Amino acid sequence: MELETKYRIIHNGEKAFGKGPCLLLEKVDKLGSLNKAAGELNMSYSKAWSIINKAEKMFGETLLETHTGGTDGGGSYLTPKAKELIKAYKGFCKEADEVLDELYKKYFRGI
């Protein structure tokens, strides 16, 4: 037996941020492209774009900046707000998992 947890941030009952959007942003940060990030996650570009777009609307902040052309052919990069958001979510999840692991032992020991 083990505990499975899920944490998501909602706004007016709608999902604003969670594991999926966080992973997508991390991939964009690593690959420098929303299209490549979507591809690595087996997700369509339009799906990836809508996840980012929805989170941006919820937070009222730009998360992704896109530049086109140039010698590198353009790409997307994260805004400082997006990096802050990833850091907060990952920090939260790590500490939450640790605390809940202890609580799980406390309540379910012997069951």
Next chain:
Amino acid sequence: MELETKYRIIHNGEKAFGKGPCLLLEKVDKLGSLNKAAGELNMSYSKAWSIINKAEKMFGETLLETHTGGTDGGGSYLTPKAKELIKAYKGFCKEADEVLDELYKKYFRGI
């Protein structure tokens, strides 16, 4: 913005217990009948039965005792193990929600 959490207990990757099974057991305890409990939760009897059956297999314990006939027409009641399980899960959820609420404030304040 607010945090939404989900806690479930899994066994070999399969769901063993969570919010739904807990609520179902509580209803059976209150109504004295699995059929009535299923009805109140807009769930078929077979679905309710399979939830209980699955949890019983996962925990290797009987959770529901059923008696038929008698002056009250029979019914279902919880075993001490089922009551212990409800108590543990509810206690866990309450404390987990409190702790995560604090953690959420800690990490997402100002975001």
